Amino acid sequence: MVKTMLKVDKLNVAFDGFDVITDLSFEVKEGEVLVILGPNGAGKTTLLRALLGLIPYRGNVVWATEDISYLPPQELWERRGLPPLSIEEFFRFKAVSMERILNIFQRVGLDPSLLKRGYGALSTGQFQRMIIGWALVDDPSVLLFDEPTSGIDIGGQETIYSLLHSFWKERNLTILLVTHDLNVVWEHAETVLCMNREKLCYGNPHKVLTPEELEKIYGAGIKHYEHTHR
């Protein structure tokens, strides 16, 4: 039987008396890819932060592991105004060996010479690949990733998702992904959680993401082109 990695029961989050998430319940199995979908302001980032205990909430959140890595959305990473910090030093914050760092650098397709480069000097695409390497260098069981491809061109987006997909297959990684990209849902998600402050749909994306459901999530005007290949 597949282990339940995360069980969420009646999760409620409120800021200044305003409900941001209401009565949300779901489960994530070991090795599952859950994509969290919803319009801006739906509470997706808040959900990840609550799951990690970064903000107060009501309800139950039970993880089967403490071995969790989290990558906040790119705009929440301070990249300018930091002191001189090489990529190698950034990886050393994790207290891992140089061999592991070089290995993960190779896996995410970055040249090892970039380790000497400044943390703020990478392009957006390189930076995203670098932080995926950083998140996975100490071999976590779960990865929570908030908007992995914001600000990245289509080619770069495909690279990031292919990379995540290969790590998922290779390591039986449990992944919770926040995205706006429906292609990702069709191609990589085993389960989708649609939300707009409350749960709108939950289950296999090919079954629950009907045109009507998409219209309910994003409003009228959403075209539905389902990809059937995997």
Next chain:
Amino acid sequence: MDFLPALIMSAFIGGVAGYLGSLMLSKRMALVGGPLGHLSLPGIALALIYGFDVSLGAFLFIVVGIIFIWLVEVRTKLPMEAITALVFASGVATSFVFLPEDKTVPALIGDISQITPDIVVIVIVLSSAIFFVTKRIYSKMILVSISEDLARVEGIDTKKFNFIYLACIALVISLGVRIVGGLMTAAIVAIPACTSKNLSKTLTQYAYGGLVLGSLGCILGIAAAEVTGVSAGSAIIMANTAIFLVSLVLKRAT
């Protein structure tokens, strides 16, 4: 001025102030040293009037001030810089109410004319302790600067580390007022860090650069004060500024 004790004491204070200052600069808090220095003035005034140690007086007022700033921020959600401005202006005003005229200059720009061996030993012990504590929290605080959420998920207790960090700042400023007075403490924290940033390519170079340059500024300042007879506080700041200007030239050359 007893040259050697003053030199040793200032080198230690300058070094640890530069090291901690490099962390403060990366958290955009380098200027906090200024308001906290001003805040220490009533404590320095009381110490000068009643004859106890100026760093002790400064420390007590800085701690009370930090707690007050924190409480007001939590209760009112006012920006910290606004509350800091309120507190430091009140500190300066209060100190001038009861600070005797002949004690004003030493309180504002420091006084190292009467350094005893005991004080030098205490400064060496405290500076070393602050250095080792700061060294332990340094990389974790940088990760907090990058993303507090990321740091917390990595198991860093941000509240605990912020508390330790603020305690180190309070101690360094309290030591700093001894050599440069309550008026110029921001300089011994901020200038060596800025100089080091100009000259460094890695975090290690930057942090230890702050330490070495902070110490060097104080050594040159004390030496200049001994030779020229100007106040040690002013000479230290001018030496730090001169080193910073050299770093600008070196930065342009590379």
